[in-house]
Amino acid sequence: xxxxxxxxxxxxxxxxxxGEKEMAIRAYADEKNRIMVNRxxxxxxxxxxxxxxxxxxxxxxxxxxxxxxxxxELRISAGQVHYCPEGHEHSMxxxxxxxxxxxAVVPQQ
Numbered sequence: 001x002x003x004x005x006x007x008x009x010x011x012x013x014x015x016x017x018x019g020e021k022e023m024a025i026r027a028y029a030d031e032k033n034r035i036m037v038n039r040x041x042x043x044x045x046x047x048x049x050x051x052x053x054x055x056x057x058x059x060x061x062x063x064x065x066x067x068x069x070x071x072x073e074l075r076i077s078a079g080q081v082h083y084c085p086e087g088h089e090h091s092m093x094x095x096x097x098x099x100x101x102x103x104a105v106v107p108q109q
Contacts, residue, residue: 003028005037018047019091034106040065040094048091051084056106058082058092063100066093 008026016023021044027036040046048068064077068091069084076082076092084090094100 003035008037010039016046017049017091019045020093021045029108032108034108036104036106037061038102038104040092040100042094042097042099044100045093046091048089050089051086051106053086053109054106055086056084056090056104058084059103061101061103063094063096063098065095065100067091068093 005026008028010024010026012022012024014022016025021041023044023046024039024041025036026038027034029035059081060076060078062078064075067074067076067082068089069082070088070090074082082090082092092100092102
């Protein structure tokens, strides 16, 4: 299977998980995984949330920002991966002047 995210409609979700502004989401989901390319505009964030029943792996494609992971603030940029195991909490914040674009996989249980 090949997923072409350029051909998947981008959906705008305001205040994703209680975050600031909005997140643009291109997603594919089946019974095993949710696979996404997401975009946070400058000043946007994903709200702090805990992964229950799943984990999340995030690969930064473009831009940068910060991740709050179990209370620790970490800088992240293109080419890096953030992993949030089940039972841990995280948030992602675009505190830069350009879009933060990332590929994310959340296994479904």
